[in-house]
Amino acid sequence: MVNEERVAVRLDEQYCSRCSICRSLCPFDAIKKEAETGKIIVDIEKCQVCGICYSACPARAIDTIYYDYGSVISYLENAKQKHARQPLVIMCKGSTPDLAEVEGLFKVSNFIPLSVPCVGRISDELLLTVAGMGVEGIYVLACDEDYCRFDRGSPLARRRIFALNRLLAQLGYGEEFITLKRNSLKVKVDKDRCISCGNCVFYCPYHAPKLESPGGVNFDLDACKGCGLCVVMCPAFALELEHWERERISALISKLLPEMKPPKLLVFRCQWAAFPSLDGELSPNVRLIDLPCASRVDAIHILDAFNNGADGVLVAACSEEDCKQEKASGRAQRSVAKLGGILSQIGYQDRLHFVSVAPRNGDGFNKELEQFSQKIKDQGAKK
Amino acid sequence: MIVTAQKPLNEILDLVSPYSKILIVGCDGCTQPPRGLREAKTLGQLLELGGRLKGKDFTFKATTLVKQCDSFLTASALKPQVEGVEAVLSLACGIGVQTVAELFPELVVLPAQNTHFMGMEDREGGILEERCIGCGDCLLALTGGVCPFTRCAKGLLNGACGGARNGKCELSPDRYCAWELIFERLEKKGKLDNIREFRPPRNYQVKAWRLVP
Numbered sequence: 199m200v201n202e203e204r205v206a207v208r209l210d211e212q213y214c215s216r217c218s219i220c221r222s223l224c225p226f227d228a229i230k231k232e233a234e235t236g237k238i239i240v241d242i243e244k245c246q247v248c249g250i251c252y253s254a255c256p257a258r259a260i261d262t263i264y265y266d267y268g269s270v271i272s273y274l275e276n277a278k279q280k281h282a283r284q285p286l287v288i289m290c291k292g293s294t295p296d297l298a299e300v301e302g303l304f305k306v307s308n309f310i311p312l313s314v315p316c317v318g319r320i321s322d323e324l325l326l327t328v329a330g331m332g333v334e335g336i337y338v339l340a341c342d343e344d345y346c347r348f349d350r351g352s353p354l355a356r357r358r359i360f361a362l363n364r365l366l367a368q369l370g371y372g373e374e375f376i377t378l379k380r381n382s383l384k385v386k387v388d389k390d391r392c393i394s395c396g397n398c399v400f401y402c403p404y405h406a407p408k409l410e411s412p413g414g415v416n417f418d419l420d421a422c423k424g425c426g427l428c429v430v431m432c433p434a435f436a437l438e439l440e441h442w443e444r445e446r447i448s449a450l451i452s453k454l455l456p457e458m459k460p461p462k463l464l465v466f467r468c469q470w471a472a473f474p475s476l477d478g479e480l481s482p483n484v485r486l487i488d489l490p491c492a493s494r495v496d497a498i499h500i501l502d503a504f505n506n507g508a509d510g511v512l513v514a515a516c517s518e519e520d521c522k523q524e525k526a527s528g529r530a531q532r533s534v535a536k537l538g539g540i541l542s543q544i545g546y547q548d549r550l551h552f553v554s555v556a557p558r559n560g561d562g563f564n565k566e567l568e569q570f571s572q573k574i575k576d577q578g579a580k581k
Numbered sequence: 582m583i584v585t586a587q588k589p590l591n592e593i594l595d596l597v598s599p600y601s602k603i604l605i606v607g608c609d610g611c612t613q614p615p616r617g618l619r620e621a622k623t624l625g626q627l628l629e630l631g632g633r634l635k636g637k638d639f640t641f642k643a644t645t646l647v648k649q650c651d652s653f654l655t656a657s658a659l660k661p662q663v664e665g666v667e668a669v670l671s672l673a674c675g676i677g678v679q680t681v682a683e684l685f686p687e688l689v690v691l692p693a694q695n696t697h698f699m700g701m702e703d704r705e706g707g708i709l710e711e712r713c714i715g716c717g718d719c720l721l722a723l724t725g726g727v728c729p730f731t732r733c734a735k736g737l738l739n740g741a742c743g744g745a746r747n748g749k750c751e752l753s754p755d756r757y758c759a760w761e762l763i764f765e766r767l768e769k770k771g772k773l774d775n776i777r778e779f780r781p782p783r784n785y786q787v788k789a790w791r792l793v794p
Contacts, residue, residue, distance in 0.1 A: 393609040393617060393647075433617035434609065434645070498619070501626035543590040544631030 204560030213259035249319025318351025403524030426494030607645030649677030725766025
């Protein structure tokens with residue numbers, strides 16, 4: 199159950215006009231109209247915290263604890279003090295490549311980055327306020343529409359930006375003050391390494407890989423949803439997921455571990471399982487690596503972490519019901535359990551832990567992290 | 582495919598503990614999942630981790646071969662990689678291990694796997710079952726494609742024994758009765774007469790230990 203105090207999305211009945219716009223936009227059927235009273239109710243257990251209802255409510259009756267108007271504006275005001283009159287780039291974290299690539303994509307340099315889970319949660323009001331704050335332009339990077347983890351977020355952002363650009367043009371902001379671009383992060387195949395074993399074909403939930411003729415596997419990239427499961431199942435290192443390449447994650451691990459204080463706790467987290475706050479500070483014992491899905495959690499990287507001196511590794515994923523991919527988190531849980539069994543053979547029992555969390559519960563992840571930290575502290579540091 | 586299972590890590594650690602520079606050699610050949618480059622690298626990481634707790638520092642290199650049992654491929658592919666290596670830890674089946682040991686007699690070659698059988702994976706994945714004992718006298722044509730040597734717990738050539746309950750073997754309730762499977766398959770093909778045919782005891786003389794291709 200979600201803790202009342204830190205529930206992620208809340209509807210204030212006092213302001214609700216019962217227009218049902220939120221209900222019609224919710225991709226997860228989490229908003230209901232009570233038959234007898236006509237009241238609009240958020241079923242938080244179904245809510246995936248995309249923020250679409252928050253951004254769309256004309257009465258501002260819905261509130262969220264993540265990336266709401268107030269926190270985004272204060273983040274931008276802080277950023278603007280450092281870099282006056284720079285463009286703002288709002289990116290969905292589901293499809294964001296390197297910031298250098300983002301620069302190239304929009305042909306802007308030195309921008310204020312704002313990474314959010316789903317650009318569908320950015321309201322008209324926020325975009326207009328930002329325009330009035332004197333930024334040089336607003337750039338929005340959304341997922342391809344059929345890649346959107348929240349189904350309706352990316353199409354909604356398109357419609358919203360189209361309408362706002364018309365409005366801003368009338369006000370003298372130029373024809374396209376807000377620029378929308380799309381991106382998706384998908385699998386890459388190195389055919390020289392492929393051994394045609396068919397593991398990717400077996401595991402892919404979307405039937406993207408095909409192994410029909412000699413000469414290695416072919417991927418239907420339109421079908422690929424970028425979960426990364428095939429990448430960790432490939433025995434030949436022939437597959438990579440864009441922006442989440444194996445070497446890149448390994449390099450990040452070797453960079454993070456030395457700057458931590460013992461007991462060192464590294465977290466591999468599905469980026470949809472918990473949302474980082476815009477001004478969050480981490481304890482020196484803890485570092486986070488957000489991954490596109492728990493199924494991209496790789497035994498290689500967990501072992502990298504331990505070999506670089508981690509005292510504990512936490513894998514935080516969505517529950518199987520909340521998984522934005524096809525049951526990928528269940529697969530990840532089994533892989534972690536298997537690796538945990540092997541690790542316990544060599545004295546590393548209870549150092550690897552898997553938890554399911556959800557952003558709907560604002561404290562969910564932090565509580566699990568605290569419990570695991572305590573457990574690792576009690577066990578003491580490894581050599 | 583040839584089905585192998587990794588030895589317990591402590592056993593492997595004991596095997597490699599006299600050496601420091603170790604080459605882990607995977608095999609992309611017939612095992613499922615392939616014991617390729619990923620397994621080689623992962624095993625190296627695990628042994629490094631386990632070695633550290635025992636105060637032992639290893640240097641592992643990981644590589645893989647297309648088919649470790651192919652002596653031509655293995656000789657040419659492995660030769661440039663074994664220089665300065667004290668021991669080779671092989672992820673292949675027993676045949677691969679022996680191939681490397683024979684090709685590089687001066688090298689210490691250690692098995693990381695226990696080789697179990699020739700078999701296949703069920704459709705759901707996760708379970709591997711023995712399907713062929715290499716008897717040298719294949720009778721699958723008579724039995725509708727079900728091998729009674731491997732699938733009948735008693736290895737009966739003229740079944741069924743009568744001990745099956747609900748299609749499952751009396752020895753183990755999660756094992757199908759091979760002879761009931763054979764009956765069903767033959768029935769579907771309209772070849773039930775096959776079952777009346779008497780099959781004499783296995784002729785061990787036809788089992789070859791070497792063949793000229």
